[in-house]
Amino acid sequence: MRLSFHSDGWDWGEGEREHSMFRRRMSTVARGFAAALADVELEDGWIDLELAVGTERSFHGIVWRAADDRNYESFYVRPHQVGNPDAVQYTPVTNGISSWQLYHGEGFWAPLRFPVGDWFRIRVDFAGDRAEVRVGDLSRVALVCPLKEPRRRGRIGVLVSGPDVHLGELAYGEDVEIDPTAPPAPAPPDGVLSTWEVSDAFAEEDVENERTAPRSWTAVESEPGGLVDLARVQGIAGGRNTVLARTTISAERAGTKAVQLGYSDRVLAYLNGTPLYRGDATYRCRDYRFLGSIGWHDTLYLPLEAGDNELAVAVSEDFGGWGVQARVVD
Numbered sequence: 001m002r003l004s005f006h007s008d009g010w011d012w013g014e015g016e017r018e019h020s021m022f023r024r025r026m027s028t029v030a031r032g033f034a035a036a037l038a039d040v041e042l043e044d045g046w047i048d049l050e051l052a053v054g055t056e057r058s059f060h061g062i063v064w065r066a067a068d069d070r071n072y073e074s075f076y077v078r079p080h081q082v083g084n085p086d087a088v089q090y091t092p093v094t095n096g097i098s099s100w101q102l103y104h105g106e107g108f109w110a111p112l113r114f115p116v117g118d119w120f121r122i123r124v125d126f127a128g129d130r131a132e133v134r135v136g137d138l139s140r141v142a143l144v145c146p147l148k149e150p151r152r153r154g155r156i157g158v159l160v161s162g163p164d165v166h167l168g169e170l171a172y173g174e175d176v177e178i179d180p181t182a183p184p185a186p187a188p189p190d191g192v193l194s195t196w197e198v199s200d201a202f203a204e205e206d207v208e209n210e211r212t213a214p215r216s217w218t219a220v221e222s223e224p225g226g227l228v229d230l231a232r233v234q235g236i237a238g239g240r241n242t243v244l245a246r247t248t249i250s251a252e253r254a255g256t257k258a259v260q261l262g263y264s265d266r267v268l269a270y271l272n273g274t275p276l277y278r279g280d281a282t283y284r285c286r287d288y289r290f291l292g293s294i295g296w297h298d299t300l301y302l303p304l305e306a307g308d309n310e311l312a313v314a315v316s317e318d319f320g321g322w323g324v325q326a327r328v329v330d
Contacts (some may be wrong), residue, residue, distance in 0.1 A: 002171045003038055005030075006247050010285070012036050013069065015160055022052060023119060027166040030158075035072065037157035038170070044127040045177050047156055048138075050168030052119045053079045058162025059089075063123050065147075065154035070235065073149050075124055075133055079116045081171035083132045086291075087112045087137060092148040095235030101264045101321035102229055103148065104293045107183060112136070119168060128180025143213040146182035149227070189296070190327035191320040192226040192309075193247045193259075195219075198233045204316040206270060211244065220245075226262075227294070230315060233279065236322075245324050246312040249330050251304040259311070261294045262325040268314040271302050283320055294323050295297055 003009065003230045005028035005186060007021060015034030020027055030036065045063050063078030075090045082252075091100040094132040114120050114136040123134040133143040190192055197217040222228045230243055251257065261269065262280070269277040277300050283292040302311070315324050 001172060002169055004169055005167045009309065010036050010157070011039070018063055022166045023093065025119065025168060025310070026051070027168065029164050030167055032165055034158060035066065035069055035186050037066055037155040040156055040172065041153045042156055042172065042174060043151065043153040044176050044180070045172060046123060047127040048121060048123045048171040049158060049248075050119060050121050050170070051272050052166040053077065053116060054163060055079060055116055055269060056163040058165065060124055060161065060165040061159045063150055063155075063157045063159050064121070064124065064126060065152055066157070067277065068151060073126070073131070074098070075122070075145075076161070077122070077135065078112060082114045082116060083111060087108050088133070088143065089116075090131065090133065090143065090145040094136040094149065094229065094231040097231040097235060097317070097319070097322055099148075099229060099231060099321035099323070101292050102227060102294050102323040103224055103311050103321075104291075105313055106186070107143070107145055112142055118122055121164075125176050125226070127176050127178050129182035130178060132178050132181055133147065141254045142296065144183045146185065156204065177236070181297045183205060184249040184303050188224045188226065188242050191330075193249070193277060193326045193328065194222045194230050196222065196245050198228070199229060199244040201236070201243050203239050204242040204266070207242055207314045209269070210242075211312075222325065226327055228324050230247040231322065236317060240315055241317040241318070244312055244314055246310055247306060247326065247330065249302070249309045249311055251306055254306045255304060257302050257304050258329045259300045259302055260327050260329055261298045261300055261313070262294045262296055262323075263292045263313065264292055264321045264323045265318050266316040267324070269300060270312045272305065274308055276300060276302070282318060287300075292320055294325065296325075296327070299329070
């Protein structure tokens, strides 16, 4: 099935559009930050989008399995990074948070080249927990992604984010033939702390008062690599952009242990109620190229007591991914 962007079957939200000629083709020019979702639902299938992008910083692509405008799978291109490791990106959007700072590197990025200033196509085939992406050269799979949103029947469409994008046409179907299993994940690092509890959210400026206040808690298991995507517990609403994530570290005897900590965007870390560390990995907080991507960049030397010790981390989020991970290192 092929859809014209001239049709009335599109929900443009707060975005704008107009029709014009571009490179001898009829084009729909879309503006604004909007997921434009067609009134079509797929659980497994394929989407083929024809588009043209400029050299400006932008993030245009495809949306699928959308439950609403706050929960969906997405893939987009970064024309300002063409040829670089992060030229393209798969990312889930959960409770309104696009988690590109959490899901990066192999399986999420690819150093692709695609036309800028001319027409090209993106195709995404998805089934089960797997997506296969082609960009420009549709004969070659450029990226194989482990899908992170729940498998569900959902709406499809285009993601428009940044300066003008020219849209040609969109095709879709359910006759997909790919392996539905997620690609194998890298072996998890040793010492990962996998069992956590995550609190209800509160405002970052109230952390000292809220830390000791009565809270509701949600038990969460980390992903195999250690990541806890906090957006899976809740989104940000009413300025409540901070949660407490707590886990237990057991020690046979008192002594100091090294624990690597990854987070996005900011943290305050407490051991058995005592504050030990404050960190900031906000986008561009260190230099203009700093992405704020989560990683094993910080090491805490924790004075553990014999028995169980509580590591509690207040994690605050602006945008790009709300997450924490920790592992004990020898």
